[in-house]
Amino acid sequence: MKIFITGLAGMIGFHSAKHFSKLGWQICGLDNFNNYYDVDLKRARAKILKSDFGIDVINADIHNISQQQNEISECDLVIHLAAYTNPRHSFEEPQKYIDTNITGTQRVVELMEKLQLPVIYASTSCVMHGQPLPWSEKDSPSHQNNAYGWSKRVNECQFINSQIFRTIGLRFFSAYGPYGRPDTAIFLFADAISNGTEMTIYNKGQMKRDFTYVEDIAHGIECTVKHIMSLKENLEYNEIYNIGYGKQVELLEYVDEIEKQFGRSTIKNFVDAHPADTPETWANITKIKNLGYQPKTSVSDGVREFINWYKQYYNKN
Numbered sequence: 001m002k003i004f005i006t007g008l009a010g011m012i013g014f015h016s017a018k019h020f021s022k023l024g025w026q027i028c029g030l031d032n033f034n035n036y037y038d039v040d041l042k043r044a045r046a047k048i049l050k051s052d053f054g055i056d057v058i059n060a061d062i063h064n065i066s067q068q069q070n071e072i073s074e075c076d077l078v079i080h081l082a083a084y085t086n087p088r089h090s091f092e093e094p095q096k097y098i099d100t101n102i103t104g105t106q107r108v109v110e111l112m113e114k115l116q117l118p119v120i121y122a123s124t125s126c127v128m129h130g131q132p133l134p135w136s137e138k139d140s141p142s143h144q145n146n147a148y149g150w151s152k153r154v155n156e157c158q159f160i161n162s163q164i165f166r167t168i169g170l171r172f173f174s175a176y177g178p179y180g181r182p183d184t185a186i187f188l189f190a191d192a193i194s195n196g197t198e199m200t201i202y203n204k205g206q207m208k209r210d211f212t213y214v215e216d217i218a219h220g221i222e223c224t225v226k227h228i229m230s231l232k233e234n235l236e237y238n239e240i241y242n243i244g245y246g247k248q249v250e251l252l253e254y255v256d257e258i259e260k261q262f263g264r265s266t267i268k269n270f271v272d273a274h275p276a277d278t279p280e281t282w283a284n285i286t287k288i289k290n291l292g293y294q295p296k297t298s299v300s301d302g303v304r305e306f307i308n309w310y311k312q313y314y315n316k317n
Helices: 011-022 037-052 062-073 085-093 094-115 147-160 183-193 216-228 250-261 299-314
Strands: 003-008 026-031 057-059 076-080 117-123 166-172 199-201 235-242 269-271
Touching: 003 011, 003 062, 011 026, 011 037, 011 216, 026 037, 026 062, 037 062, 057 235, 062 299, 076 094, 076 216, 085 094, 085 147, 094 117, 094 147, 117 147, 117 216, 147 235, 166 216, 183 199, 183 250, 183 299, 199 250, 216 235, 250 299
Parallel strands: 003 026, 003 076, 026 057, 076 117, 117 166, 166 235, 199 269
Antiparallel strands: none
16 A cells, blocks of 8 residues: 655654554655744654655645645555644644645645545544533534634535545544654643743643544554545545544643653643633544554553653753
8 A cells, every 4th residue: 555645744644654664555745844843853753764664755845735646646545644733823823724724735635636536634633622522523513712723624624525535534632752743732841841941831730631642643544544445436435533542631640740751840830721722622532443443552651652752862861
Protein backbone atom coordinates (compact mmCIF):
# COMPACT_ATOMS: atom_id res chain seq x y z
CA MET A 1 0.00 0.00 0.00
CA LYS A 2 1.22 3.50 -0.81
CA ILE A 3 -0.01 6.48 1.21
CA PHE A 4 0.44 10.22 0.71
CA ILE A 5 0.39 12.31 3.91
CA THR A 6 -0.02 16.09 4.10
CA GLY A 7 1.62 17.61 7.18
CA LEU A 8 4.14 14.76 7.09
CA ALA A 9 6.68 16.59 9.29
CA GLY A 10 4.06 17.36 11.96
CA MET A 11 3.80 15.34 15.16
CA ILE A 12 1.00 13.01 14.08
CA GLY A 13 2.27 12.78 10.50
CA PHE A 14 5.76 11.89 11.73
CA HIS A 15 4.64 9.17 14.14
CA SER A 16 2.09 7.77 11.69
CA ALA A 17 4.69 7.53 8.92
CA LYS A 18 7.05 5.61 11.20
CA HIS A 19 4.23 3.32 12.33
CA PHE A 20 3.06 2.64 8.77
CA SER A 21 6.59 2.00 7.51
CA LYS A 22 6.99 -0.75 10.10
CA LEU A 23 3.88 -2.34 8.58
CA GLY A 24 5.59 -2.37 5.19
CA TRP A 25 3.51 0.44 3.70
CA GLN A 26 5.12 2.97 1.37
CA ILE A 27 4.88 6.56 2.60
CA CYS A 28 5.39 9.88 0.87
CA GLY A 29 4.05 13.34 1.56
CA LEU A 30 4.56 17.05 1.99
CA ASP A 31 4.99 19.73 4.62
CA ASN A 32 5.47 23.47 4.19
CA PHE A 33 7.73 23.77 7.27
CA ASN A 34 6.05 27.00 8.35
CA ASN A 35 7.43 28.88 11.35
CA TYR A 36 4.36 28.71 13.60
CA TYR A 37 6.63 26.76 15.94
CA ASP A 38 10.31 25.72 15.89
CA VAL A 39 11.14 24.76 12.29
CA ASP A 40 14.21 22.87 13.54
CA LEU A 41 11.90 20.42 15.33
CA LYS A 42 10.02 19.79 12.08
CA ARG A 43 13.28 19.32 10.22
CA ALA A 44 14.49 16.90 12.90
CA ARG A 45 11.40 14.78 12.31
CA ALA A 46 11.95 14.91 8.55
CA LYS A 47 15.60 13.93 8.98
CA ILE A 48 14.61 10.84 10.98
CA LEU A 49 12.04 9.86 8.39
CA LYS A 50 14.68 10.10 5.68
CA SER A 51 17.58 8.45 7.49
CA ASP A 52 15.70 5.68 9.30
CA PHE A 53 12.83 4.95 6.93
CA GLY A 54 13.83 6.33 3.53
CA ILE A 55 10.86 8.70 3.48
CA ASP A 56 11.28 12.04 1.71
CA VAL A 57 9.24 15.00 2.92
CA ILE A 58 8.43 17.27 -0.01
CA ASN A 59 8.73 20.94 0.94
CA ALA A 60 5.42 22.14 -0.48
CA ASP A 61 2.13 23.73 0.53
CA ILE A 62 -1.38 22.28 0.30
CA HIS A 63 -2.48 25.46 -1.48
CA ASN A 64 -0.44 24.14 -4.41
CA ILE A 65 -1.13 20.45 -3.91
CA SER A 66 -2.10 20.04 -7.57
CA GLN A 67 1.63 20.21 -8.30
CA GLN A 68 1.94 16.79 -6.61
CA GLN A 69 -0.86 15.28 -8.71
CA ASN A 70 1.36 12.77 -10.51
CA GLU A 71 2.85 11.39 -7.30
CA ILE A 72 -0.49 11.32 -5.47
CA SER A 73 -2.18 9.55 -8.39
CA GLU A 74 0.19 6.62 -7.81
CA CYS A 75 -1.01 6.25 -4.21
CA ASP A 76 -3.84 4.17 -2.79
CA LEU A 77 -4.91 6.66 -0.14
CA VAL A 78 -4.37 10.23 1.09
CA ILE A 79 -4.16 11.19 4.77
CA HIS A 80 -4.72 14.93 5.17
CA LEU A 81 -3.16 16.20 8.41
CA ALA A 82 -1.76 19.60 7.37
CA ALA A 83 -3.35 22.36 9.45
CA TYR A 84 -2.85 25.18 11.88
CA THR A 85 -3.73 23.85 15.32
CA ASN A 86 -4.04 25.25 18.87
CA PRO A 87 -7.41 26.73 19.89
CA ARG A 88 -5.86 29.55 21.93
CA HIS A 89 -3.59 30.71 19.12
CA SER A 90 -6.57 30.75 16.76
CA PHE A 91 -7.95 33.66 18.81
CA GLU A 92 -4.86 35.67 17.95
CA GLU A 93 -4.54 34.88 14.24
CA PRO A 94 -7.84 33.44 12.97
CA GLN A 95 -7.03 34.30 9.36
CA LYS A 96 -4.27 31.68 9.27
CA TYR A 97 -6.84 29.05 10.26
CA ILE A 98 -9.19 30.22 7.52
CA ASP A 99 -6.45 30.33 4.89
CA THR A 100 -4.81 26.99 5.68
CA ASN A 101 -7.46 24.85 7.33
CA ILE A 102 -10.36 25.88 5.11
CA THR A 103 -9.00 27.30 1.85
CA GLY A 104 -5.96 25.00 1.77
CA THR A 105 -8.16 22.00 2.53
CA GLN A 106 -10.46 22.97 -0.33
CA ARG A 107 -7.50 22.59 -2.70
CA VAL A 108 -7.01 19.07 -1.30
CA VAL A 109 -10.72 18.32 -1.78
CA GLU A 110 -10.65 19.51 -5.38
CA LEU A 111 -7.68 17.32 -6.28
CA MET A 112 -9.13 14.28 -4.55
CA GLU A 113 -12.43 14.78 -6.37
CA LYS A 114 -10.42 14.62 -9.59
CA LEU A 115 -8.34 11.59 -8.61
CA GLN A 116 -11.10 9.79 -6.67
CA LEU A 117 -8.79 8.38 -4.02
CA PRO A 118 -10.02 7.57 -0.50
CA VAL A 119 -9.18 10.32 2.02
CA ILE A 120 -8.69 10.17 5.77
CA TYR A 121 -8.50 13.65 7.25
CA ALA A 122 -7.84 15.26 10.61
CA SER A 123 -10.60 16.85 12.61
CA THR A 124 -10.54 17.60 16.34
CA SER A 125 -12.42 17.06 19.56
CA CYS A 126 -12.94 20.85 19.60
CA VAL A 127 -15.85 20.49 17.19
CA MET A 128 -17.84 18.87 20.02
CA HIS A 129 -17.61 21.84 22.38
CA GLY A 130 -20.77 22.16 24.45
CA GLN A 131 -22.07 18.63 23.83
CA PRO A 132 -22.86 16.21 26.69
CA LEU A 133 -19.97 14.00 27.78
CA PRO A 134 -18.57 11.62 26.73
CA TRP A 135 -18.50 13.09 23.24
CA SER A 136 -19.91 10.76 20.62
CA GLU A 137 -19.74 10.92 16.83
CA LYS A 138 -23.52 10.69 16.65
CA ASP A 139 -23.97 13.98 18.53
CA SER A 140 -24.44 17.06 16.36
CA PRO A 141 -21.72 19.71 16.70
CA SER A 142 -23.15 23.08 17.66
CA HIS A 143 -21.15 26.30 17.95
CA GLN A 144 -17.38 25.87 18.37
CA ASN A 145 -15.80 28.51 20.60
CA ASN A 146 -12.59 29.14 18.65
CA ALA A 147 -11.41 29.48 15.05
CA TYR A 148 -9.51 26.20 15.16
CA GLY A 149 -12.63 24.32 16.22
CA TRP A 150 -14.93 25.82 13.63
CA SER A 151 -12.32 25.54 10.87
CA LYS A 152 -12.13 21.79 11.50
CA ARG A 153 -15.91 21.52 11.55
CA VAL A 154 -15.86 23.20 8.15
CA ASN A 155 -13.35 20.52 7.07
CA GLU A 156 -15.84 17.83 8.02
CA CYS A 157 -18.50 19.55 5.95
CA GLN A 158 -16.09 20.01 3.05
CA PHE A 159 -15.30 16.31 2.82
CA ILE A 160 -18.73 14.91 3.69
CA ASN A 161 -20.39 17.08 1.05
CA SER A 162 -17.68 16.60 -1.58
CA GLN A 163 -17.74 14.29 -4.56
CA ILE A 164 -14.99 12.12 -3.06
CA PHE A 165 -16.37 8.59 -2.91
CA ARG A 166 -14.87 7.56 0.44
CA THR A 167 -13.75 9.73 3.36
CA ILE A 168 -13.11 9.28 7.07
CA GLY A 169 -12.73 12.19 9.49
CA LEU A 170 -10.79 11.66 12.71
CA ARG A 171 -11.50 13.71 15.81
CA PHE A 172 -8.25 13.63 17.77
CA PHE A 173 -8.34 14.16 21.54
CA SER A 174 -5.41 16.01 23.20
CA ALA A 175 -2.55 14.30 21.37
CA TYR A 176 0.84 14.28 23.10
CA GLY A 177 4.13 12.41 22.92
CA PRO A 178 7.80 12.64 21.87
CA TYR A 179 8.57 15.15 19.12
CA GLY A 180 5.32 16.88 20.05
CA ARG A 181 4.33 20.47 19.39
CA PRO A 182 5.92 23.07 21.70
CA ASP A 183 2.54 24.79 22.21
CA THR A 184 0.91 21.77 23.87
CA ALA A 185 0.31 21.58 27.62
CA ILE A 186 2.91 18.92 28.35
CA PHE A 187 5.60 20.86 26.48
CA LEU A 188 4.78 24.16 28.18
CA PHE A 189 4.70 22.53 31.62
CA ALA A 190 7.98 20.72 30.97
CA ASP A 191 9.61 23.98 29.86
CA ALA A 192 8.46 25.73 33.03
CA ILE A 193 9.79 22.99 35.33
CA SER A 194 13.05 22.60 33.43
CA ASN A 195 13.72 26.34 33.29
CA GLY A 196 12.44 27.10 36.78
CA THR A 197 9.88 29.56 35.45
CA GLU A 198 6.24 30.12 36.31
CA MET A 199 3.73 27.53 35.08
CA THR A 200 0.46 29.07 33.87
CA ILE A 201 -2.57 26.89 34.63
CA TYR A 202 -5.86 28.01 33.13
CA ASN A 203 -9.29 27.82 34.77
CA LYS A 204 -7.42 27.56 38.06
CA GLY A 205 -6.70 23.92 37.23
CA GLN A 206 -10.35 22.90 37.04
CA MET A 207 -10.10 21.05 33.74
CA LYS A 208 -10.22 17.46 32.56
CA ARG A 209 -8.80 16.12 29.33
CA ASP A 210 -8.84 12.86 27.41
CA PHE A 211 -5.08 12.82 26.82
CA THR A 212 -4.14 10.48 23.96
CA TYR A 213 -0.61 9.24 23.34
CA VAL A 214 0.53 9.82 19.78
CA GLU A 215 1.45 6.19 19.08
CA ASP A 216 -2.08 5.15 20.05
CA ILE A 217 -3.32 7.75 17.57
CA ALA A 218 -1.11 6.25 14.86
CA HIS A 219 -2.61 2.84 15.65
CA GLY A 220 -6.10 4.34 15.39
CA ILE A 221 -5.30 5.80 11.99
CA GLU A 222 -3.99 2.39 10.92
CA CYS A 223 -7.35 0.85 11.86
CA THR A 224 -9.24 3.38 9.75
CA VAL A 225 -6.86 2.91 6.79
CA LYS A 226 -7.42 -0.84 6.83
CA HIS A 227 -11.16 -0.31 7.14
CA ILE A 228 -11.60 2.18 4.30
CA MET A 229 -9.40 0.10 1.99
CA SER A 230 -11.46 -3.03 2.74
CA LEU A 231 -14.74 -1.53 1.56
CA LYS A 232 -16.40 -2.77 -1.60
CA GLU A 233 -15.51 -0.71 -4.65
CA ASN A 234 -19.06 0.53 -5.26
CA LEU A 235 -19.75 1.51 -1.64
CA GLU A 236 -19.89 5.23 -0.91
CA TYR A 237 -18.62 5.96 2.61
CA ASN A 238 -18.31 9.15 4.66
CA GLU A 239 -17.84 8.64 8.39
CA ILE A 240 -16.39 10.33 11.48
CA TYR A 241 -14.43 8.54 14.21
CA ASN A 242 -13.15 9.70 17.60
CA ILE A 243 -9.56 8.79 18.47
CA GLY A 244 -9.03 9.24 22.19
CA TYR A 245 -7.85 7.23 25.15
CA GLY A 246 -11.42 6.96 26.39
CA LYS A 247 -10.78 8.21 29.92
CA GLN A 248 -10.60 11.60 31.60
CA VAL A 249 -7.61 12.87 33.56
CA GLU A 250 -7.64 15.88 35.85
CA LEU A 251 -5.27 18.57 34.55
CA LEU A 252 -3.51 18.79 37.90
CA GLU A 253 -2.96 15.01 37.87
CA TYR A 254 -1.28 15.48 34.49
CA VAL A 255 0.93 18.18 36.00
CA ASP A 256 1.78 15.85 38.90
CA GLU A 257 2.93 13.14 36.48
CA ILE A 258 5.19 15.63 34.70
CA GLU A 259 6.66 16.83 38.00
CA LYS A 260 7.35 13.25 39.06
CA GLN A 261 9.48 12.70 35.97
CA PHE A 262 11.56 15.79 36.79
CA GLY A 263 11.64 15.11 40.51
CA ARG A 264 10.70 18.71 41.25
CA SER A 265 8.03 21.33 40.71
CA THR A 266 7.88 25.03 39.96
CA ILE A 267 5.71 28.03 40.82
CA LYS A 268 2.15 27.70 39.53
CA ASN A 269 0.10 30.68 38.44
CA PHE A 270 -3.59 29.74 38.51
CA VAL A 271 -5.47 32.00 36.10
CA ASP A 272 -9.00 32.27 34.76
CA ALA A 273 -10.23 30.13 31.89
CA HIS A 274 -9.17 31.06 28.37
CA PRO A 275 -12.17 31.78 26.12
CA ALA A 276 -10.97 29.14 23.63
CA ASP A 277 -10.97 26.37 26.26
CA THR A 278 -13.64 23.90 27.22
CA PRO A 279 -13.66 22.63 30.83
CA GLU A 280 -13.72 18.93 29.92
CA THR A 281 -13.15 16.58 27.02
CA TRP A 282 -13.87 12.86 26.93
CA ALA A 283 -14.06 10.57 23.92
CA ASN A 284 -16.60 7.84 23.43
CA ILE A 285 -14.38 5.44 21.45
CA THR A 286 -16.89 2.62 20.99
CA LYS A 287 -17.18 3.21 17.25
CA ILE A 288 -13.46 3.01 16.45
CA LYS A 289 -12.99 0.08 18.82
CA ASN A 290 -15.22 -1.83 16.42
CA LEU A 291 -12.40 -1.40 13.87
CA GLY A 292 -9.87 -2.98 16.25
CA TYR A 293 -8.60 0.17 17.98
CA GLN A 294 -7.30 -0.40 21.48
CA PRO A 295 -5.32 2.41 23.16
CA LYS A 296 -2.57 0.99 25.35
CA THR A 297 -0.63 3.92 26.77
CA SER A 298 -1.61 5.25 30.18
CA VAL A 299 -0.95 8.88 31.01
CA SER A 300 1.83 7.93 33.42
CA ASP A 301 3.59 5.85 30.75
CA GLY A 302 3.01 8.45 28.03
CA VAL A 303 4.31 11.31 30.17
CA ARG A 304 7.40 9.30 31.06
CA GLU A 305 8.13 8.65 27.37
CA PHE A 306 7.71 12.32 26.52
CA ILE A 307 9.89 13.62 29.37
CA ASN A 308 12.63 11.10 28.57
CA TRP A 309 12.65 12.36 24.99
CA TYR A 310 12.46 16.02 26.08
CA LYS A 311 15.47 15.70 28.39
CA GLN A 312 17.55 13.98 25.74
CA TYR A 313 16.53 16.20 22.79
CA TYR A 314 17.08 19.47 24.67
CA ASN A 315 19.90 18.19 26.89
CA LYS A 316 18.00 19.13 30.03
CA ASN A 317 17.39 17.52 33.38
